Amino acid sequence: MATPLTLYVPIKQDAISQAAAQYAQQNFVSSVQAGLDASGIVHYARLSLIPNPSGSGTLAILLDTVFDGAMNPYLDYFWQNDGTKKAFQGIAAIALTPPEPPVTDQTGFENFIDANNLNKKATDLYQAYTLTVKQIVGS
Amino acid sequence: MSSASPIPSKANLQGLIVRGYTHPYSSHLLYSFGAQAQAALFFKALCDRGIQDAQDWGAAKPRTILNLGLTYAGLSCPSVLKAGVFTAADLTAFPATFQNGPASDGSQASLADVGTSDPSQWWYQNFQTTDLHCIVHAYGLTAADLTEVVEYVAAAARAAGVTELFAARDQKSRLTQCQLPVDEIHFGYRDGISEPALQWRTAGTPGPPDQGDLNNFLIGYPEYALVGPGPTSPGPAANFAKDGCYNAFRLLYQDVAKFNTLIESQGPDKVEWTAAKLVGRWRNGSPLMLSPDEPSPATQDAEDFLYYTPAPSNPADAGNTSKCPFSAHTRVANPRDQALTTIEGKTPVRIIRRGVPYGAPLPAGAPDDGVDRGLVGLFLCGNLTSQFERISSWMNVNDFSPVFPPPRSRTYPQDALLGNRVSSSTGPSINTDFLVPLPTAAGPCPVTKLTNLPELLITRGAAYCLLPSISAIRQLAGLPPLPALLRAANADTQFGHPRKPRPLLPLENDHVATSHY
Numbered sequence A: 001m002a003t004p005l006t007l008y009v010p011i012k013q014d015a016i017s018q019a020a021a022q023y024a025q026q027n028f029v030s031s032v033q034a035g036l037d038a039s040g041i042v043h044y045a046r047l048s049l050i051p052n053p054s055g056s057g058t059l060a061i062l063l064d065t066v067f068d069g070a071m072n073p074y075l076d077y078f079w080q081n082d083g084t085k086k087a088f089q090g091i092a093a094i095a096l097t098p099p100e101p102p103v104t105d106q107t108g109f110e111n112f113i114d115a116n117n118l119n120k121k122a123t124d125l126y127q128a129y130t131l132t133v134k135q136i137v138g139s
Numbered sequence B: 001m002s003s004a005s006p007i008p009s010k011a012n013l014q015g016l017i018v019r020g021y022t023h024p025y026s027s028h029l030l031y032s033f034g035a036q037a038q039a040a041l042f043f044k045a046l047c048d049r050g051i052q053d054a055q056d057w058g059a060a061k062p063r064t065i066l067n068l069g070l071t072y073a074g075l076s077c078p079s080v081l082k083a084g085v086f087t088a089a090d091l092t093a094f095p096a097t098f099q100n101g102p103a104s105d106g107s108q109a110s111l112a113d114v115g116t117s118d119p120s121q122w123w124y125q126n127f128q129t130t131d132l133h134c135i136v137h138a139y140g141l142t143a144a145d146l147t148e149v150v151e152y153v154a155a156a157a158r159a160a161g162v163t164e165l166f167a168a169r170d171q172k173s174r175l176t177q178c179q180l181p182v183d184e185i186h187f188g189y190r191d192g193i194s195e196p197a198l199q200w201r202t203a204g205t206p207g208p209p210d211q212g213d214l215n216n217f218l219i220g221y222p223e224y225a226l227v228g229p230g231p232t233s234p235g236p237a238a239n240f241a242k243d244g245c246y247n248a249f250r251l252l253y254q255d256v257a258k259f260n261t262l263i264e265s266q267g268p269d270k271v272e273w274t275a276a277k278l279v280g281r282w283r284n285g286s287p288l289m290l291s292p293d294e295p296s297p298a299t300q301d302a303e304d305f306l307y308y309t310p311a312p313s314n315p316a317d318a319g320n321t322s323k324c325p326f327s328a329h330t331r332v333a334n335p336r337d338q339a340l341t342t343i344e345g346k347t348p349v350r351i352i353r354r355g356v357p358y359g360a361p362l363p364a365g366a367p368d369d370g371v372d373r374g375l376v377g378l379f380l381c382g383n384l385t386s387q388f389e390r391i392s393s394w395m396n397v398n399d400f401s402p403v404f405p406p407p408r409s410r411t412y413p414q415d416a417l418l419g420n421r422v423s424s425s426t427g428p429s430i431n432t433d434f435l436v437p438l439p440t441a442a443g444p445c446p447v448t449k450l451t452n453l454p455e456l457l458i459t460r461g462a463a464y465c466l467l468p469s470i471s472a473i474r475q476l477a478g479l480p481p482l483p484a485l486l487r488a489a490n491a492d493t494q495f496g497h498p499r500k501p502r503p504l505l506p507l508e509n510d511h512v513a514t515s516h517y
């Protein structure tokens, strides 16, 4: 069974933040592809925009990913990889509640993920298989 | 990188970080700061007695020693906040792993304490893990020395209204080091041989940054650290934590009778061989990579060896597994030059080990006697998750190197000695067989298979502590900072104390207790 990370971050409503969210979503795969490929542990990663109840604009960013094994020891990898680092910093920069400590170093990054992860335990994840990414795609 | 990289002051670091004390007597005292506690008074009493720093003591080995650590729950107690050094809000700058503690879901994804090891069972349920606020590490050269220093600490706690907690089944015994031969732990191995060199790296240090550099263990010096010890963002928490180090405290019960059955399982002539294959060192300390066929007094203290270099003499046995199996404990805990998967980085992280055995030894040949015994494990690191939890997750799932497993096998092995033998809820299926490749002249390696390895450990408790600097403890005690002279950096970059080689004992006398420090 893999581990889910469900990062839910309400974002600011100003035009620049809203545009940044659109941009992040449109470019998500290309920006993180190399880092996630090389990690060898990520099954899926997806960035969605949750609309405001009014129907106009974005309320929050939802980054949804499923990976093998523990998360905490590997956050440093995602922090040190340019593509994934920029993606996470981009989300933090438009967060409605600015992260404290700021996401400028590894501790700030770890704390940002910890504070915004909706499910830390995989009790609500269905998975049809127990294979790891390495077993599926070969190592 | 700037050339002016500051060097920490040895007078400001707790001594435990840079040296294993080798005092034969120690006790690890657990405390809680309840509503009535006057934490400052307690810290002041400990400072008055003297918290051991990292300065060299030369020939005058101290008769007694005190060091201390504080959990996040401890730092957040009203009686500690009262010192005014930081506020509860400031403390949120500490890394989430330290804040949440080892029982949290995030940490348990790596530590995988399940069944009898489950966090709900810790400390014999005498107290909650969140009640544990402070651990005082007391050492003595003699039993009388230890009694005296422990009584001092206990009296200081009573005077300050600080509550002592007991982790033993009888709810009153302390975690006291048991008398085994020097450096020996239950299961009969010599321990404490391989430690990071703890050199302080500056702009002038030759070679690339090394995982064994002290910069990876001390908080506050991001410049040459490979693992990002935090808190890093400027503020009261970072100021307080500077020159501190984390301690992953693990109380681990060892099932000696089960271990004995395991090493006897391959036949009476293979008892020592099996013990050596499980760990990667013979029980006298000789690494299998240097002494593959039998233990040797000449290699009993050896730390300097690799798994791939020089190239294996038998190319069919890539990586010298016929000497040391991939899943042997020391090869998992520090794979040295073995290739790692991309996500693990280029070189394996290191941890500092300062643990001691507790509980009376099981007499030779005896069946289990129900006595609680094991390791008071002190695993020091600058980043709890990148160092300690990462190595722990390697032990529970051997997936950190491309050598594991053949992709189609679909199950991963575990650390032969320490694996919990349970597939974790977030990890892949695991395999409880231990493959021991055997040497051949050439061609494919035959293997001996130890099937269904037993679970040899039970986690009795765990806590993540900060070992604050001496100045930081003084602040909590309401004392003035260390004199500037002592706080000032000097030019000495050698912090680690390489282990002095033991006298070359004939093997049959190997278990004679001698102090060579």
Ligand code: HEM
Pocket (backbone or CB within 6 Å): B185, B186, B187, B189, B190, B191, B192, B193, B194, B195, B250, B252, B254, B279, B281, B329, B330, B331, B333, B334, B351, B353, B374, B375, B377, B379, B388, B391, B392, B418, B457
């Ligand atoms: C009761 C439990 C344990 C026992 C009986 C045990 C036993 C040993 C022994 C016999 C050695 C070889 C001596 C040496 O190299 O100094 C060793 C080394 C080591 N152990 Fe353990 N250990 C235990 C728990 C742990 C844990 C929980 C960790 C880490 C999470 C750990 C990490 C290491 C490391 C890093 C080394 C040094 C490896 C090297 O650098 O070659 N051990 N252990």
